[in-house]
Amino acid sequence: MGDVAQRLAEIVGESHLLTGDGIPEDYSGDEALTGTPTTPRYVVKPATAEEVAAVLTTASDHRIPVTARGSGTGLSAAAQPHPDGILVSFERMNAVLEIDTVNHVAVVQPGVTLSELDEKTASSGLGYTVYPGEMSASVGGNVGTNAGGMRAVKYGVTRNNVLGLQAVLPTGEIIRTGGKIVKTSTGYDLTQLIIGSEGTLALATEVIVKLHPRLRHGATVLAPFSDLDRVMAAVPAIVSSGLAPHILEYIDALTMAAITYNADLALGIPDEVRDASQAYLVVGLENRDAERLGGDTAELGELLTGLGAADVYVLEGTAARKLIEAREKAFWTAKSAGADDVIDVVVPRSAMPEFLSRSRELATKTESGVVGCGHAGDGNVHLAIFQKDKEKRASLLHDVFALGMELGGVISGEHGIGRAKKERFVELEDPAKVALLRRLKQAFDPAGILNPGVLFD
Amino acid sequence: MGDVAQRLAEIVGESHLLTGDGIPEDYSGDEALTGTPTTPRYVVKPATAEEVAAVLTTASDHRIPVTARGSGTGLSAAAQPHPDGILVSFERMNAVLEIDTVNHVAVVQPGVTLSELDEKTASSGLGYTVYPGEMSASVGGNVGTNAGGMRAVKYGVTRNNVLGLQAVLPTGEIIRTGGKIVKTSTGYDLTQLIIGSEGTLALATEVIVKLHPRLRHGATVLAPFSDLDRVMAAVPAIVSSGLAPHILEYIDALTMAAITYNADLALGIPDEVRDASQAYLVVGLENRDAERLGGDTAELGELLTGLGAADVYVLEGTAARKLIEAREKAFWTAKSAGADDVIDVVVPRSAMPEFLSRSRELATKTESGVVGCGHAGDGNVHLAIFQKDKEKRASLLHDVFALGMELGGVISGEHGIGRAKKERFVELEDPAKVALLRRLKQAFDPAGILNPGVLFD
Helix, strand or coil: HHHHHHHHHHHHCCHEEEHHCCCHHHHCCCCCCCCCCCCCCCCCCCCHHHHHHHHHHHHHHCCCCEECCCCCCCCCCCCCCCCCCEEEECCCCCCCEEEECCCCEEEEEECCCCHHHHHHHHHHHHHHHCCCCCCCHHHHHHHHCCCCCCHHHHHCHHHHHHEEEEEEEECCEEEEEEEECCCCCCCCHHHHHHHHCCCCCEEEEEEEECCCEEECEEEEEEEECHHHHHHHHHHHHHHHCCCCCCCCEEEEEEHHHHHHHHHCCCCCHHHHHHCCCCEEEEEEECCCHHHHHHHHHHHHHHHHHHHHCCCCCEEEEHHHHHHHHHCCCCCHHHHHCCCCCEEECCCCHHHHHHHHHHHHHHHHHHEEEEEEEEEEEEEEEEEECCCHHHHHHHHHHHHHHHHHHHHHHHHHHHCCCCCHHHHEEEEEEEECEEEEEHHHHHHHCCCCCCCCCCCCC | HHHHHHHHHHCCCCHHEEEEHHCCCCHHCCCCCCCCCCCCCEEEECHHHHHHHHHEEEHHCCCEEEECCCCCCCCCCCCCCCCCCEECCCCCCCEEEEECCCCCCCECCCCCCCHHHHHHHCCCCEEEECCCCCCEEHHHHHHHHHCCCHHHHHHHHHHHHHHEHHHHECCCCCEEEECCCCCCCCCCHHHHHHHCCCCCHHHCEEEEEEECCCCCCCEEEEEECCCCHHHHHHHHHHHHHHCCCCCCEEEEEHHHHHHEEEEEEECCHHHHHHHHEEHHHEEEECCCCHHHHHHHHHHHHHHHHHHHCCCCCCHHHHHCCCCCCCCCHHHHHHHHHHEEEEEEECHHHHHHHHHHHHHHHHHHHCHHHHHHEECCCCEEEEEECCCCCCHHHHHHHHHHHHCCCHHHCCCCCCCCCCCCHHHHHHHCCCHHHHHHHHHHHHHHHHCECCCCCCCCC
């Protein structure tokens, strides 16, 4: 056993250090379709922030790359380890430390999954509102990517719902940022800087998340439209109405066919309506009062009809739940359909029709396929890319990302850059900004140990 | 005219450069009670981001301190210029560039005031929801301090309502961050890092702010309580109820007397109720529907009574507006009453009673007075400090800030650290964090020109 292994074993305990053939394949990457499975030299499973700090100090001393891993559900290969590096798996730091019903926060360790957090908060009448579509994802991983998901249209993304962190700096210090407070104007906001940094600046060892009252009554409304432009024109009208939907999704006809087929889901849409519909809008409403929900649902129906919906279906219990679940599993549907990549450009929502139609033109030009769905309220477009040839795909992605940026958007709304998109990111982003990001990285991590090769090289 | 003055005149035009006796007193500071009025060497009034960039490049070349100024309404002396420095006044960059009703954003220059933005958005049915209590404040200044205010309990603070920036780096580059989008996971979030940095990292030259639908119907409910503990116990119950108040303020008896006296405001509270009340809760509700608002108001009344309110008053039009305005002017009331400082510690809302009672004890020990009001929903406590002796006051502030931090809070919720609180900040904050903030400052501003002496020396 080498010096480093010896030291790591001392820190986390011998049974929580894996090396060589003792490392299961699962640790070799995340769910990014374009990742390169890579076995790290060491896997450590710390139990405390102090252990994480000791691991990072050791890594800094020996200049060993460190990659953090929550549940490994990321889509940008940010949790793909370095072959000479240490993978820090947070699987043992999986406790919900506190559910504070006075301040409406929960304090959790990074390895807690969203489904565990959901279960543990249920009886309090409060809940964590970030639903990136994969309930086995960890809170720590969500912090790393600034995860979003469907309910962001009402509740915001991870960065809007994390109030504070305990985090370990690559230099080994344990710091606390923010707190059980929603306001702070006391120095630069380190909480916000660490969120979305994909494990390159600091490792979160505790997360204070906001909880919201669970509204007891919900309805899911499905509206088919003849074309996507009409769907997009409907979105601002719905947002302006004050109905405050917590879900506002579009699904193109092909994706709808695929996800309903995969979920064995009958929506009761007559053939002639379905055949004439190129796109669907799914709107979720919720209220603490059943009667008000009924009023809102009726109002939404009238609004949708006025906006050109071919029909309006209020989905009941099982069908509604199944459709939302199927939509959340769209990634898996795309994967099983043989998609070669999935991307999640975000543009101003007014630019979605242009982004979609020009993306399709770009795809046609490279003989590729794109189908998709997305968070219509957010302008966050999820496209599955079908193109086996790596160079053609890289060129298509470059053009699609450039298009998104030209329209005022960014490359990724919630998946992150990771390893998967870093070449495109560095190529397309303003060099002055990339240079500044590198200086910030250097300010946190002078030895360059945290997730090198993620975001930029 | 020296070389620098010559160059600055070339950049902004001679008529937009002030020097020496040509600099009006107003530019010598902001509204911080403990500021030291200081005339800068130069005042420049740029008209474009390019002019700001040229000014910063000149300043970097000559290592001249630069302080940015919006409306000068700050309370932490962050806009107090350096005697050898350049004051960049954004008064000419005061255009609302765009009100985008599809994406629900406005794009504004930093010198736009909140009242101008409110007027210009009114006809769209949308509005900007950050109300720090001073409508002459500028959006750029709000970005600098991460301004909060009363409606933060529902709508969040500046950082939750700014989606993107155009900003000039001290090294002279003009960058754009974020956009008309609410999701991004594409590199470190520079928008969030610049917000609240009090002019020390970059100067915002354009701000993209979120707009929300204006809800047409509103009610203001006033509830006197026998003591502050009961007020505080009522707060989580109101938040949990799902009534989603947009205002949730407490006002202590002395502050209530002062602000109503100053505003010549009769609230119709019988003497015996007033005499038995040590604290008041003010709750604002709003709804797009008048009938629902009525229902909510009735429900709130019952809830408050059950929570121990001595009585419940639904304030009508003028009285309601006047009370909120008077509350917003609490700073001016404190100032005219001879307060020696005002502070705005934020603690978890559950810790407010303890923070307040122990703050009073600390004040008594140093023969000082503290009276206050605050954002009960946020745990943001505004205290007016009465203590003429500078050393005693510094010692009291140290102890009150330390108490706030001990209870899980931070020194300032919305006023910022500025020059006014930097000694206490550096003294009390974790040295590892201060060192990291200094490295971040260095990454943005290697020449150290932006607002030196603010946050830390």
